[in-house]
């Protein structure tokens with residue numbers, strides 16, 4: 187038996203074969219049909235599409251044979267890939283290369299073999315399309331041409347397979363890239379949202395320092411607003427936004443001079459008015475102020491609105507709404523616009539209750555906190571006058587949560603509705 191030498195371009199030939207990614211793949215119809223066609227065209231029992239690998243030949247398609255591969259040493263096809271055209275062995279028993287080949291002297295007792303090399307567009311013989319019969323026979327010139335033609339059809343199939351595989355890979359790549367892009371966009375969006383919220387937090391801090399030196403009033407109002415909003419049935423996102431925006435309710439105080447804003451006498455009068463249960467708390471404080479101071483204090487809503495007005499980010503628009511309307515009163519006697527009822531945005535009506543409750547129930551340098559029952563009585567005095575009854579009801583309904591929040595903020599624990 188003569189073992190076929192390896193071609194001079196063996197390593198490139200193997201690379202070309204492997205590029206098709208056909209080895210050890212399941213049967214495919216295109217190849218099977220060509221094999222069936224060859225079997226009936228040439229009237230042979232066995233037809234193979236053989237891919238000649240390093241040390242074996244593996245059959246991508248076959249008919250009339252059970253084996254799926256043989257060793258390269260015994261393969262007739264190992265000789266065919268050395269040729270540029272069809273190799274015919276009319277009777278293997280009389281051919282010096284094959285007469286003692288195990289496939290000739292034993293199963294399946296090959297006698298006739300005709301193989302056409304599978305020549306890739308790059309010129310590499312990666313395997314064969316071969317016909318096998320178990321009786322000696324010949325192959326006409328015409329049949330050799332037909333076999334060559336069919337072999338080129340097999341190569342076309344391999345090319346199709348390759349391109350389909352490439353297309354699939356390309357598609358997967360596109361999907362992967364678009365997934366990565368989506369992730370990138372989501373990350374950037376999160377960054378932008380986070381940055382915006384951080385800017386709001388910085389602004390809120392400025393408001394905190396202007397209002398009281400601990401900053402806790404702003405944090406408490408924020409938490410109360412979130413809780414009341416939730417009690418009123420608003421979605422979690424709206425509650426969160428309202429709580430953050432409420433931190434800026436008094437941002438306009440940035441524009442009020444210290445000698446007016448921090449005048450203890452004014453605040454005392456203000457608290458006094460609250461304690462007496464005056465419905466019109468605004469006038470109680472304002473009546474005792476110099477005209478100039480009055481207009482300055484009442485202007486903090488407009489100043490706040492002016493600071494926030496230019497933003498078109500929804501959170502800033504909400505903050506502007508709250509800054510502008512948190513001193514409006516349900517009966518229309520508030521400031522700065524004298525809005526009444528539902529003409530006052532819900533955010534302003536909620537903040538009004540939260541703001542007044544906190545002013546009453548907190549210690550200030552010039553006064554002690556009023557007992558909660560007293561604060562509630564004062565708020566109830568303002569029912570329908572200063573405060574929206576529905577908001578007041580919601581406030582009462584979530585009072586326990588509000589008092590808990592107050593304790594936690596005092597202990598320095600971050601509230602869910604005033605988180606950074």
Ligand SMILES: [Fe+2]
Pocket residue numbers: 435436486512513
């Ligand atoms: Fe205010």
Ligand SMILES: [Fe+2]
Pocket residue numbers: 403407435436541
């Ligand atoms: Fe306030």
